Amino acid sequence: MIIDILKCHGSGNDFLLIDELTKNYRFTEADRKRLAQALCKREGLLGADGILFVLRSEKADARMRVFNADGSEASMCGNGLRCVARFVCEKLGKEQLLIETMKADLAVEKTADLYQGIPTFKVEISPVLFNVESLPLSINQKTLINEPLVQLSETLKFTALAVPNPHLVSIVEQDVLDSDVQEKLSQFVNSPNELFPDGVNVSFVKRLETGAIFVRTYERGVGFTNACGTAMSAASLVTCLNGFNETEREISVYNNGGQVKCVVHFHENSKKNWIDLIGNGTYEYKASIVLELNKCEEFKLLHEVRYDKETALYTAFQSEVKTYLQTVL
Numbered sequence: 001m002i003i004d005i006l007k008c009h010g011s012g013n014d015f016l017l018i019d020e021l022t023k024n025y026r027f028t029e030a031d032r033k034r035l036a037q038a039l040c041k042r043e044g045l046l047g048a049d050g051i052l053f054v055l056r057s058e059k060a061d062a063r064m065r066v067f068n069a070d071g072s073e074a075s076m077c078g079n080g081l082r083c084v085a086r087f088v089c090e091k092l093g094k095e096q097l098l099i100e101t102m103k104a105d106l107a108v109e110k111t112a113d114l115y116q117g118i119p120t121f122k123v124e125i126s127p128v129l130f131n132v133e134s135l136p137l138s139i140n141q142k143t144l145i146n147e148p149l150v151q152l153s154e155t156l157k158f159t160a161l162a163v164p165n166p167h168l169v170s171i172v173e174q175d176v177l178d179s180d181v182q183e184k185l186s187q188f189v190n191s192p193n194e195l196f197p198d199g200v201n202v203s204f205v206k207r208l209e210t211g212a213i214f215v216r217t218y219e220r221g222v223g224f225t226n227a228c229g230t231a232m233s234a235a236s237l238v239t240c241l242n243g244f245n246e247t248e249r250e251i252s253v254y255n256n257g258g259q260v261k262c263v264v265h266f267h268e269n270s271k272k273n274w275i276d277l278i279g280n281g282t283y284e285y286k287a288s289i290v291l292e293l294n295k296c297e298e299f300k301l302l303h304e305v306r307y308d309k310e311t312a313l314y315t316a317f318q319s320e321v322k323t324y325l326q327t328v329l
């Protein structure tokens, strides 16, 4: 069969988007898993952090399913949702949409360019859950908010939250960021272990200045990525809880793939808490691949159309971010 692929990224967190909104591919669950494992391989012809399947929805404008590079399905993907927001907005000729995801229907909209010429989208990250069962995290307490988790570290403090995919966030200093602590700890919690039976996305956060943070994430099912949208949203919220940033105010979140903005809407007794994640949805190329679904690894690339202009604009933005980061990290 022939499958059309759109290669896109949000903050350098890159995806293969497959359109099932206007095309009838009819994948089984096993096909989706195999496609993710085969097409996302970095040493292969395509390579990506995950696949975004865009489907029809009965209750929203479209539905997004996200599969990590290892074939596991995630409940949410913030950077991916921005790419899906752009794709569906352009298909339907709209600027505001509702996208169905595994656990919530989320509002997305086109917004002012983050940097000249960069298509920018604001997406809702919710629900926000602190009860440890929602990750799940197996400890004898209801929540873990800026507290030690001695099984992982004797010195670091962690916050565990689901937005709604699971995140473990620690605010650290530069020496810890420069060390191999994050990699070792992330590999442990993402291998069979009793603390996080389903694994967890692990983010280390460095405070840069008021209203600005740097976030690096080891993603469940992938490894270190340039950026993780739900992690940057979760990290922004954690810095508000720690009193470093303020809710309802824009926070610049820097990452190894660029920068996004987050606005945290969180109030202790509020019925609904959420985070606005604002950033690019950049297209890299369109391609068609030929494969047999039971032999996904053996696919052939038919042709490619590249989006050179917008890719170049994003690269210019990234160099500005890198220059800034060299002065603060």
Ligand SMILES: N[C@@H](CCC[C@H](N)C(=O)O)C(=O)O
Binding pocket: 013, 050, 066, 068, 073, 074, 075, 076, 077, 078, 079, 080, 165, 166, 201, 219, 220, 221, 222, 225, 227, 228, 229, 230, 231
């Ligand atoms: N990169 C994503 C999150 C993708 C899913 C994650 N690896 C998980 O398994 O929860 C994002 O931008 O949020």
